[in-house]
Every structure is written in C-alpha cells, then in structure tokens.
Amino acid sequence: MTRFQVHSQLHNDCHGVGKLALCHLLLHKNAAVPWFILVPETDAHDLLDLPVKLRTAAMNEAAVVADFVKRILHCPKTNFAAIGNVVPQLHLHVVGRKPGDPCWSAPVWGHLTDGSAYSDARLKEITSLLVQHCALNLLE
Amino acid sequence: MTRFQVHSQLHNDCHGVGKLALCHLLLHKNAAVPWFILVPETDAHDLLDLPVKLRTAAMNEAAVVADFVKRILHCPKTNFAAIGNVVPQLHLHVVGRKPGDPCWSAPVWGHLTDGSAYSDARLKEITSLLVQHCALNLLE
Numbered sequence: 001m002t003r004f005q006v007h008s009q010l011h012n013d014c015h016g017v018g019k020l021a022l023c024h025l026l027l028h029k030n031a032a033v034p035w036f037i038l039v040p041e042t043d044a045h046d047l048l049d050l051p052v053k054l055r056t057a058a059m060n061e062a063a064v065v066a067d068f069v070k071r072i073l074h075c076p077k078t079n080f081a082a083i084g085n086v087v088p089q090l091h092l093h094v095v096g097r098k099p100g101d102p103c104w105s106a107p108v109w110g111h112l113t114d115g116s117a118y119s120d121a122r123l124k125e126i127t128s129l130l131v132q133h134c135a136l137n138l139l140e
Numbered sequence: 141m142t143r144f145q146v147h148s149q150l151h152n153d154c155h156g157v158g159k160l161a162l163c164h165l166l167l168h169k170n171a172a173v174p175w176f177i178l179v180p181e182t183d184a185h186d187l188l189d190l191p192v193k194l195r196t197a198a199m200n201e202a203a204v205v206a207d208f209v210k211r212i213l214h215c216p217k218t219n220f221a222a223i224g225n226v227v228p229q230l231h232l233h234v235v236g237r238k239p240g241d242p243c244w245s246a247p248v249w250g251h252l253t254d255g256s257a258y259s260d261a262r263l264k265e266i267t268s269l270l271v272q273h274c275a276l277n278l279l280e
Contacts, residue, residue: 045217046206046217046218046220047220048199048202048203048206048207048218048220048234049203049206052196052200052203055199055203056192056196056199059188059195059196059199060192062188063188063189063192063195066186066188066189067188077185077186077224077225078186078188079221079222079223079224079225080186080187080188080221080222080223081219081220081221081222081223081247082219082220082221083219083220083221083247084217084219085217085219085237085244085245085246085247086245094188097225104225105225105226106225106249106250107221107223107225107247107249107250109246109247109249110246110247110250110251111250
C-alpha cells in the first residue's frame, strides 16, 4: 500500500503540526488569523462525497479544532469550508475569525493578504497546546 | 414558541425553494453557478458548534443536495462552506462548480460577479427536480 501523502501545495502553504486520529493537521503559514487545515486520509475529493461514517469522523475532528480555536486561541467565530478547486486533495479549512481581523468580514480564501509569520516559539507553543487539548500526535 | 424565520438577507439574495426534513433550502438568485443554501432550524451560529447529531443530520441533507448538483445539474465538483461573517444565522453553502465556470477556480464568496437570473420556468423545473430527487417539501 502506498503511504498517504499530504499534497505538496498544502505543505508549501502550511506548517505540518501533526496527526489527529483521522486527519493530518496543518497550520497555514499566514499568521494573520489562526487557519487550520485538516486532511483526512481518503481518495475522495469532495467532503459531501464521503461515506457518512467517515464524513462524521472528519467533522468531529474539525469540531475539536474549532473548539480549540475558540477556547484556547480566543476567536469568537470559526469559518469552515471544503473547497479544493486548486488543490484537489480533500482538505477542510477551520479558520478562527473575529471582527476587525485583517480581512473581516470577507472569507479568507482569495481575500487574506500576506500576513505575519509564526515564530518558532509560537509554533511550538501552539503545537504543545494542540497535544494537550486536541490529542494531537506529533509528526515522527 | 416563535416560528423560525430565515434571515431577511438570505431571502433577499435567494429564492426560497422549500424545506427538507431539517433545513430550509434556498437557491441563490445568481444563476451563474448552482448555489444552494441550507438553513437548519437552530440558534447556533457556527456549524462546528452544533451537537453531533444535529450537525450530522444537516451534513446529510447537504450531501443529498450535493448529489443532486452533481448528478442532475451535471457539475463535477461541489464546494461546501459555513461562513456567516455577514449573516450570523447559520447557513450552509453547497455550490456546484466546474472548470471554466464564471469564477473558476476562485471560491464564489466575494469573487462571483452578478450573473444571469433564473427564469420562472427554470426555477419551477429545478424545484420540481428537487421534489423528485431530494424529497423537498414545497413552501406553503
């Protein structure tokens, strides 16, 4: 069996932070808003094409990340999407939003301009919080 | 109990086509791409805040609409999102996409310019197909 690979474009755009039970978890390099991307191990391209059990499992993991974004990163709102017009590999966006953030009230896709980057220290801190609150498994 | 009301902005932007078991179903007036909006009867604002059972039911209905968009309206791809930065009432977007459509490969939100409108005949035809394929209940 070929080992599942996260798409190279997602790797270019994001920090790979680890693995949840089902999904690979990435954090977009643009630090202007907390923007997580979940990649479930599947060949399906569209979220709504997934079998119910797998889709529900993926949504449950997205909900855990959304709860993290709200409670730990203090965003009052999350945006959720599965688009995939550019990167065909199924990936789920969970984006922390707050009024007044750098592209409020527009969605981030195609609207968020380049922002600040995460420092190594901040990335390490977020990863550690994800291990604690979301049962994240670190990358080998 | 106050009767659930779909947000006035959604009514302004969309045709109300009917009701699924859980969600009110609307069709965006911009006919450039098939753009459905599902409004579940809940006070929650974010999809990922819904209790699992309710979220799964809403996602199942979104999947039925996505299947309709693919099989009956012949779109090879669907985009899915729950954003709600402008209209706070929870609503789910299911958008049929195909390479070469009027804003491919950008997401529709903030990128799709005004397009053609549905004729009364086409709206009636789509509604009838939704009754047939998605168990849509017509509005009273």
